[in-house]
Amino acid sequence: xxSTSALCLALAGLSHAYPNILEHLExxxxxxxxxxxxxxxxxxxxxxxxxxxxxxxxxxFQAPGPTDQRGPCPGLNALANHGYLPxxxxxxxxxxxxxxGKVFGMGxxxxxxxxxxxxxxxGDGLKWxxxxxxxxxxxxxxxGKPQGISGSHNKYEGDGSPTRCDLYQCGNxxxxxxxxxxxxxxxxxAEDDYDLQLLTDRRFAxxxxxxxxxxxxxxxxxxxxxxxxAAWSFIYRFMSNKSEEFPxxxxxxxxxxxxxxxxxxxxNFQYNRGHERIPDNWYTRNxxxxxxxxxxxxxxxxMLLQHLEFASVGGNTGTTNSFVGxxxxxxxxxxxxAATLAEGNNLMCYGLQxxxxxxxxxxxxxxxxxxxxxxxxxxxxxxxDQFDQFPGxxxxxxxxxxxxxxxx
Numbered sequence: 001x002x003s004t005s006a007l008c009l010a011l012a013g014l015s016h017a018y019p020n021i022l023e024h025l026e027x028x029x030x031x032x033x034x035x036x037x038x039x040x041x042x043x044x045x046x047x048x049x050x051x052x053x054x055x056x057x058x059x060x061f062q063a064p065g066p067t068d069q070r071g072p073c074p075g076l077n078a079l080a081n082h083g084y085l086p087x088x089x090x091x092x093x094x095x096x097x098x099x100x101g102k103v104f105g106m107g108x109x110x111x112x113x114x115x116x117x118x119x120x121x122x123g124d125g126l127k128w129x130x131x132x133x134x135x136x137x138x139x140x141x142x143x144g145k146p147q148g149i150s151g152s153h154n155k156y157e158g159d160g161s162p163t164r165c166d167l168y169q170c171g172n173x174x175x176x177x178x179x180x181x182x183x184x185x186x187x188x189x190a191e192d193d194y195d196l197q198l199l200t201d202r203r204f205a206x207x208x209x210x211x212x213x214x215x216x217x218x219x220x221x222x223x224x225x226x227x228x229x230a231a232w233s234f235i236y237r238f239m240s241n242k243s244e245e246f247p248x249x250x251x252x253x254x255x256x257x258x259x260x261x262x263x264x265x266x267x268n269f270q271y272n273r274g275h276e277r278i279p280d281n282w283y284t285r286n287x288x289x290x291x292x293x294x295x296x297x298x299x300x301x302x303m304l305l306q307h308l309e310f311a312s313v314g315g316n317t318g319t320t321n322s323f324v325g326x327x328x329x330x331x332x333x334x335x336x337x338a339a340t341l342a343e344g345n346n347l348m349c350y351g352l353q354x355x356x357x358x359x360x361x362x363x364x365x366x367x368x369x370x371x372x373x374x375x376x377x378x379x380x381x382x383x384x385d386q387f388d389q390f391p392g393x394x395x396x397x398x399x400x401x402x403x404x405x406x407x408x
Contacts, residue, residue: 044289046247051283053103059083061277069131070274071150072157072164072174074259075238076130077276079103089130090137093119103278104238105285107292109370114230117222117355121155122148131174150174154393158223159214159315160206162199162232163260168216168392176260176271180206185253189266194251196236196299203232204307211316211323218315218392221382225313225351233299237291242283255279293370297348304342311341313354315390326386335379349376357382 055061059082064070069089070077079085084099091099096115100106122128124138129148137146149156157173159166163181167173184202188194210217219228239259240249253266261276262269285291304310312325328336328350341347352371357379387393 044247044286046242046244046283047286048244048283051242051286053278053282053284055082055278055280055282062087064089064274068274069129069134069148070276071129071131071148072161073130073149074163074176074261074276075100075104075234076149077261077274078259078278080130081274081276082278085130088136090127090134091130092127101290103284104234105287105290106238107290107295109293109373110291110296113226113293113352113370118149118156122146122152154218154220154223156223156227158220158228159217159392160203160210160219160228162202162206162235166210166214166217168395169214175273176262178269178271181260181262181271182269185256185266185269188251188256189253192252194236194240194253194256196233196302199232199235200303200306203229203303203310207307207309212320214392215316215319215322216390216392216395217323218390219313220393221313221354221357222351225311225347225354229300229303229310230296232303233296237285237295237299241279242285247286249285255282293348293374294345297345297374300347301342304347308342311338311347311350315392317389318391324389331382331386332379333381333383335377345374345376349374352376353379354382357384 061081062083064081064087068080068087070080071089076085077089079099080087080089082103084103085091085095093112093115096118097108097111100111100114101108118128119125123146127137128146129137129150132148132150133145134148137148139145153167153173157164157167161173161180162184163176164173165177165180170177184194187202188198219225235256236249236251239255240246240251241255242249257263257269258277258279261272261274263272264270300310309325311328312323313328313331314323314325316322317324328338328341332350332353335353336346336350341350349371352374353376356371
């Protein structure tokens with residue numbers, strides 16, 4: 001467990017500094033039945049006027065400058081490039097919640113989890129960088145000097161990414177890996193369609209590739225159970241263009257390239273670091289079809305039922321193909337077990353409760369309403385000494401080293 005007085009002090013004033021977070025949660029119906037959630041099988045309405053995302057004027061694309069932060073998340077990079085997040089790439093909790101809701105249709109419950117967790121483990125408790133460490137993010141003793149999302153290996157960023165290489169395999173988990181992008185692009189180019197099933201299949205392939213090729217492959221509690229499936233489902237749920245014909249969204253190759261900062265023709269793609277764009281004439285989710293925690297849970301469970309390996313917290317033990325998955329029952333003292341992880345909200349609860357145990361004094365107050373609304377069982381302690389067998393967990397990581405060229 002990681003807990004310091006500085007960390008507690010930093011977040012003790014969270015509700016005071018951002019009282020509207022709790023108001024947003026109440027309005028969104030977290031912990032209640034105020035909002036009727038859409039499911040992945042339903043057909044949402046489409047309203048062009050309200051779902052259009054402006055990419056002109058103050059929201060026209062502006063390339064990052066030499067002191068602007070950009071990192072491994074294409075969606076956050078695009079938000080900063082279009083002025084929905086501060087152009088410098090450093091945002092407050094409220095700014096992350098509001099911008100991801102406005103542009104991508106992320107539910108307030110889910111954006112709160114991600115924003116608060118990011119501020120806690122990647123920032124100073126109130127704001128954080130979408131790239132590497134930055135003096136504009138206040139210093140703290142929370143988990144050391146704030147490293148931003150680019151320096152958050154095993155905390156936020158993890159192995160088995162759609163387009164980023166594993167950190168201990170390539171030494172760079174921030175920049176897009178063109179070979180991985182090309183492989184993803186090739187899977188859908190025949191039909192020019194990248195749906196959730198294609199991404200589920202690709203996620204399984206990347207998971208197996210991690211085990212087969214990376215002796216330090218490791219799937220951490222939050223990064224592996226929550227952030228990793230979210231990274232895959234977000235591609236379709238958030239990047240796909242909504243229309244009257246495709247109200248749930250259709251993601252084609254050109255939109256995929258735009259969001260990933262890729263230009264050029266197939267076979268001769270170029271990656272423009274930090275230049276991710278929201279496409280012109282692009283429409284987000286309908287406001288009544290917000291992508292909430294229950295919605296993510298449904299997608300996560302659908303993936304899990306196809307590949308039970310996706311629930312594994314664990315890793316290789318120093319050689320390839322040596323993967324050891326930890327028994328949820330042993331890890332949580334019997335609170336969770338492998339046989340029921342795919343039932344109801346159990347997998348989401350498992351990941352969230354493990355994350356809370358890693359940073360116990362930070363998130364419980366703000367996120368208690370969300371975990372309670374999911375009916376999560378109480379978890380007071382995990383046997384985290386079981387992680388010591390995994391070099392991908394124990395290996396010293398000194399934070400993010402900026403690239404020698406280009407942006408920070």
